[in-house]
Amino acid sequence: GENVEQHPSTLSVQEGDSAVIKCTYSDSASNYFPWYKQELGKRPQLIIDIRSNVGEKKDQRIAVTLNKTAKHFSLHITETQPEDSAVYFCAARTDTGGFKTIFGAGTRLFVKA
């Protein structure tokens, strides 16, 4: 079945450094890729998303890149801050054949002050 793999499972960076989280997906028909941030004890919230007709999208310190050929997409956070500490989930969804969104296992990001 469809699968999304996410790496690393844990990431620790110094404040001000960059953080990169990578995901690969198996369903070549996937065409929508959201990223969610879940702070401790809170609900997941969408932080950025990208559609398959776009290779890169940026929103302030956050950017996402998509390589459809390799079925690979990444989240980049620059100038990290302690409040970026959270669990980040990538996901992949296909328009056709239903409404399922497949999530990665999550990355716990620690930003050390």
Next chain:
Amino acid sequence: DVKVTQSSRYLVKRTGEKVFLECVQDMDHENMFWYRQDPGLGLRLIYFSYDVKMKEKGDIPEGYSVSREKKERFSLILESASTNQTSMYLCASRKGPSNTEAFFGQGTRLTVV
């Protein structure tokens, strides 16, 4: 502001009990989802519904059922709770079927003893 509300934040139930988890959204969303979240496994889809009285199995439906009698409410039912169903349960809704953001509830932490 979209609101997805789950009826309980914490629940403790005994093995064999029938458990109801309720989810209500106030934005007239067609699609609603139930996930469980476990460490290292991310978010796994249990059931989803794309309209009233419609339901589809997700990846791990065994031991669960759902009910969608009204558009705003999606209930998850554990027919006979077992200890391996101890988990965090997250409800989500989305205006669908196009590529749009999913909004999550705050989660219900269920412990089965």
